[in-house]
Amino acid sequence: MSVYKILLADDEIALRFLLTETLSDEGYAISEAEDGQQAMEQLQKETYDLIILDYMMPERTGVEVCEWLRHSDNANRDIPVILLTAKALEKDKEKAKAAGVTTYIVKPFSPLQLIDTVGQLLQR
Template identity: 45%
Template sequence: MKKILIVEDHADIRKLIRMTLEFDNYEIHEAADGVSGLKAAQDVKPDLVLMDVMMPGELDGLQVCQRIKADPEIKHIPVVLLTARGQVKDREAGMAAGTTAYLVKPFSPLQLIDTIEQLLATA
């Protein structure tokens, strides 16, 4: 069973993503901020991370992505950034942080599932 970590500060968005993925055979883990998201990635070692970019607290999604990609134990994990920021400079910042894919909110559940299936198929 593939493990997916959802790192998102809005509980309703976490719930929506979890409900979207419940129909597939995934083990879902959640974190509500960047610091707990990074710790969960290190502890759980998920097959994929779905992460919001803008989160309150010490670490935002870009910083967590950079730290995941800098950690030899978990750098292979694909990170999908989920954000309301769709400008070219925002995408470039995501790519510079090491993201594997970039989905702009609002995204469709189908788009999310397609992205996850493609990434897990190549992992």
């Protein structure tokens, strides 16, 4: 059985730590990035099964990273992207959809909610 690889990009250290612990406990292999630029660099070096991006990050936002990815010839171009966002406004949802985000989770959320979402997307 192969281990699913997930790229987690979030500039909040505490949240990143919590999510990495939670997802690792579920058996996922997690790579971390602390901003959008780092996430893009990781995506150019590695292939993943799923990406979790925070909306508001330094350097590049999660939406910008997703938009870049979907329009690139990157090996990760078609994998599911989960956007973590404190912005639940309709216009932000539209922007995320237009950028190619698969689904988003509005903060605050429970780690269990994230695990459920990750599981559903990886089973597709």
